[in-house]
Amino acid sequence: MRIGLFATCLGDTLFPDAVKATAVLLARLGHEVVFPPEQTCCGQMHVNTGYQREPVPLVRGFAEQFGDAAIDAVVMPSGSCAGSVRHQHEIIAERYGDRALRAAVTTVKAKTYELSEFLVDVLGVTDVGAHFPHRVTYHPTCHSLRMLRVGDKPLRLLRAVDGIDLVELPEADSCCGFGGTFAVKNAATSSAMLHDKVGHITGTGADICTAGDSSCLMHIGGGLTRIKAGTRTLHLAQILAATRTAPYAPTEAVR
Amino acid sequence: MSRTFLGMPATPPRAPYGEGNLRGDAAFPRAAEGELRNEQLRRNLGRATHTIRAKRLAVTGELPDWEQLRDAGSALKTDTMNRLPELLEELERKVTERGGTVHWARDGVEANAIVARLIEATGSDEVIKVKSMATQEIGLNEHLESRGITPYETDLAELIVQLAHDKPSHILVPAIHRNRDEIRQIFLKEIPGVDPSLDAVPAHLAAAARAYLREKFMTTKVAVSGANFGVAETGTLSVVESEGNGRMCLTLPETLITVMGIEKVIPRYQDLEVFLQLLPRSSTGERMNPYTSMWTGVTPGDGPQEFHLVLLDNGRTAALADKVGRAALHCIRCSACLNVCPVYERAGGHAYGSTYPGPIGAVLTPQLAGMHAAKDDPNSSLPYASSLCGACFDACPVKIDIPSLLVELRHQKTEQSGTTPEKLAMKAAAGVMKRPKLYTAAQKAAGLGRVLGGRDGTISHLPPPFSGWSDSRDTPAPPRQSFRAWLASDEGAATLQGAADEGARQRAAAHDDPEEQR
Numbered sequence: 001m002r003i004g005l006f007a008t009c010l011g012d013t014l015f016p017d018a019v020k021a022t023a024v025l026l027a028r029l030g031h032e033v034v035f036p037p038e039q040t041c042c043g044q045m046h047v048n049t050g051y052q053r054e055p056v057p058l059v060r061g062f063a064e065q066f067g068d069a070a071i072d073a074v075v076m077p078s079g080s081c082a083g084s085v086r087h088q089h090e091i092i093a094e095r096y097g098d099r100a101l102r103a104a105v106t107t108v109k110a111k112t113y114e115l116s117e118f119l120v121d122v123l124g125v126t127d128v129g130a131h132f133p134h135r136v137t138y139h140p141t142c143h144s145l146r147m148l149r150v151g152d153k154p155l156r157l158l159r160a161v162d163g164i165d166l167v168e169l170p171e172a173d174s175c176c177g178f179g180g181t182f183a184v185k186n187a188a189t190s191s192a193m194l195h196d197k198v199g200h201i202t203g204t205g206a207d208i209c210t211a212g213d214s215s216c217l218m219h220i221g222g223g224l225t226r227i228k229a230g231t232r233t234l235h236l237a238q239i240l241a242a243t244r245t246a247p248y249a250p251t252e253a254v255r
Numbered sequence: 256m257s258r259t260f261l262g263m264p265a266t267p268p269r270a271p272y273g274e275g276n277l278r279g280d281a282a283f284p285r286a287a288e289g290e291l292r293n294e295q296l297r298r299n300l301g302r303a304t305h306t307i308r309a310k311r312l313a314v315t316g317e318l319p320d321w322e323q324l325r326d327a328g329s330a331l332k333t334d335t336m337n338r339l340p341e342l343l344e345e346l347e348r349k350v351t352e353r354g355g356t357v358h359w360a361r362d363g364v365e366a367n368a369i370v371a372r373l374i375e376a377t378g379s380d381e382v383i384k385v386k387s388m389a390t391q392e393i394g395l396n397e398h399l400e401s402r403g404i405t406p407y408e409t410d411l412a413e414l415i416v417q418l419a420h421d422k423p424s425h426i427l428v429p430a431i432h433r434n435r436d437e438i439r440q441i442f443l444k445e446i447p448g449v450d451p452s453l454d455a456v457p458a459h460l461a462a463a464a465r466a467y468l469r470e471k472f473m474t475t476k477v478a479v480s481g482a483n484f485g486v487a488e489t490g491t492l493s494v495v496e497s498e499g500n501g502r503m504c505l506t507l508p509e510t511l512i513t514v515m516g517i518e519k520v521i522p523r524y525q526d527l528e529v530f531l532q533l534l535p536r537s538s539t540g541e542r543m544n545p546y547t548s549m550w551t552g553v554t555p556g557d558g559p560q561e562f563h564l565v566l567l568d569n570g571r572t573a574a575l576a577d578k579v580g581r582a583a584l585h586c587i588r589c590s591a592c593l594n595v596c597p598v599y600e601r602a603g604g605h606a607y608g609s610t611y612p613g614p615i616g617a618v619l620t621p622q623l624a625g626m627h628a629a630k631d632d633p634n635s636s637l638p639y640a641s642s643l644c645g646a647c648f649d650a651c652p653v654k655i656d657i658p659s660l661l662v663e664l665r666h667q668k669t670e671q672s673g674t675t676p677e678k679l680a681m682k683a684a685a686g687v688m689k690r691p692k693l694y695t696a697a698q699k700a701a702g703l704g705r706v707l708g709g710r711d712g713t714i715s716h717l718p719p720p721f722s723g724w725s726d727s728r729d730t731p732a733p734p735r736q737s738f739r740a741w742l743a744s745d746e747g748a749a750t751l752q753g754a755a756d757e758g759a760r761q762r763a764a765a766h767d768d769p770e771e772q773r
């Protein structure tokens with residue numbers, strides 16, 4: 001398959017290791033990974049903060065970069081960005097776009113996937129040949145869980161990883177408190193939510209807390225390092241990309 | 256309904272906003288701060304919401320057709336809103352035919368005046384009250400008191416709130432923020448003639464309230480209630496409750512006055528079969544609530560011999576005008592969204608500043624009472640009081656997509672608020688994001704942000720407006736190289752080639768050894 005990789009602005013700029021792992025994983029599974037070079041951002045932060053005119057060029061840019069019929073599928077290591085493309089781009093195009101944009105958005109939306117649903121639903125694999133001998137707990141991010149409905153797909157992928165010690169996270173489906181600008185606008189409420197999430201994570205004794213969104217992991221990781229917890233965060237793609245020959249080696253700062 | 260529009264100015268062409276207890280004193284973030292520090296509140300809320308979540312999941316999960324019931328509830332509400340005027344007129348006709356009197360109130364002020372006038376006409380200076388959101392919304396109790404009429408709340412939790420001179424913090428469990436010891440203190444102080452040795456055993460507290468209320472039930476001639484449903488087809492009103500105190504108010508007095516929001520009308524009697532399954536399971540987590548009262552006009556020799564229905568608009572027509580936001584009017588006040596909301600669980604109901612707290616309050620309040628964003632209205636902070644986690648949408652028995660409504664209202668807020676620093680920043684960000692060259696240059700500059708990071712590569716203090724974030728979270732310093740720079744590098748190309756080769760080797764090996772086949 002010819003896969004268009006959307007790095008997401010956050011992944012491209014702040015968390016490149018998660019995107020690298022996504023590219024490596026898809027290449028290892030035998031697919032051609034292409035990176036449309038003019039891609040930037042899906043506009044989610046704008047829409048979720050109440051700005052719908054400003055992201056019109058971003059929505060258009062995404063559709064132009066990935067609309068190419070030679071790209072079979074658009075894959076991204078983020079549930080919330082996939083949710084934005086699938087659920088918000090149409091609203092923006094409908095309200096502030098033209099007919100061409102509406103058509104382009106509908107086309108690209110139909111082939112857009114978050115990583116775990118692409119692996120399980122489209123490629124039909126759960127065992128991706130990964131090896132990861134660590135204790136891991138999984139936090140299902142809200143948008144992957146309730147917007148995309150990925151269900152237990154990430155867990156099925158994790159359970160098939162060789163050597164992994166997967167432990168259940170209590171109250172897994174409660175929000176970590178990130179919510180984009182929510183964590184800034186309502187910092188105190190967000191902190192209270194983060195506090196409980198971090199408590200549940202450290203309670204599992206896991207070395208690694210994983211998820212499908214770098215944004216939520218940034219939030220959780222920021223809370224974990226603040227209390228100097230022994231648990232670090234790692235994107236799901238980085239676990240699935242690790243093998244015996246190319247094991248996971250932390251290159252970014254511990255977070 | 257058309258008469259509601261009489262006398263309204265031609266422009267702007269929309270119905271007026273509602274008034275009453277629909278606006279707090281402070282924006283949500285500030286109002287929440289005090290509540291967040293209230294350990295007692297956090298504990299009570301945490302315990303109560305967790306218990307009720309589990310109960311709700313058990314009784315909704317056991318129904319094989321729960322999702323279809325939700326769809327039916329949603330469809331019935333959509334249909335109702337689409338033809339609200341004709342349904343209300345049908346309801347008025349039926350109630351009148353059966354001996355009741357219908358009053359139309361444009362807003363809270365009119366409704367309060369109507370109710371006070373009706374009570375005064377009976378000669379009574381006291382009323383007993385059934386728990387009601389609508390009368391809380393319009394501040395009826397305060398109005399009656401100003402006219403020398405004493406209202407007695409008869410719902411146990413509502414009574415506690417009233418005796419404590421407090422405000423409810425939950426739709427269904429108004430005193431969720433109080434514990435037993437506090438309730439005992441309130442009773443000792445406020446109930447005349449209460450046994451001074453009263454302890455904090457729940458049954459004893461309930462008995463003390465019962466003794467106090469029984470006397471009110473037996474002697475008060477007028478009752479005021481809300482309504483959960485008003486059936487247009489038959490003129491039947493319905494109240495759903497747990498304690499039976501509502502039933503007392505609805506049957507014992509001579510005069511009954513019901514204040515009902517216009518969105519509570521449902522088309523047919525048979526539609527109750529859907530809502531009477533959805534409501535108790537979603538609200539208290541019970542298969543059926545203990546008391547469901549229904550009455551139609553006046554029945555000679557049985558129950559109140561005078562019945563008045565006050566139909567309340569108070570901003571509902573304004574909300575109806577919004578084709579996205581109007582879905583908030585579908586709400587059946589079950590409170591499931593409050594009970595699953597992580598923000599409500601921490602901040603509590605008072606932070607929303609409105610009769611309607613929690614996720615539904617965050618979308619309903621600004622629509623009923625407006626959010627004058629340019630004037631720093633606390634209501635304009637409500638659509639932002641959510642992480643958009645979506646738990647409310649999943650719980651809602653009539654499938655109100657609250658997260659999408661929040662995003663819509665946020666957009667309306669930014670459209671109203673003119674030029675703000677935030678809007679300029681958003682424009683600037685979009686300006687960079689839409690120009691890939693500029694974006695790449697900005698990424699390189701972000702890489703320079705590494706100097707902000709300490710030795711461990713994290714940033715622990717940020718300036719406002721991000722200082723609230725950095726109070727409890729570290730932020731990683733940007734990495735040396737962006738993904739796209741890596742991909743374009745020799746290292747990137749070699750790594751991807753290596754991965755492709757390894758995959759090919761794995762597949763070839765699996766092919767040779769079927770045992771290994773994945």
Ligand code: SF4
Pocket residue numbers: 537585586587588589590591592593615647650651652653654655
């Ligand atoms: S919005 Fe839905 S879940 Fe919330 S109180 Fe109303 S009906 Fe219940």
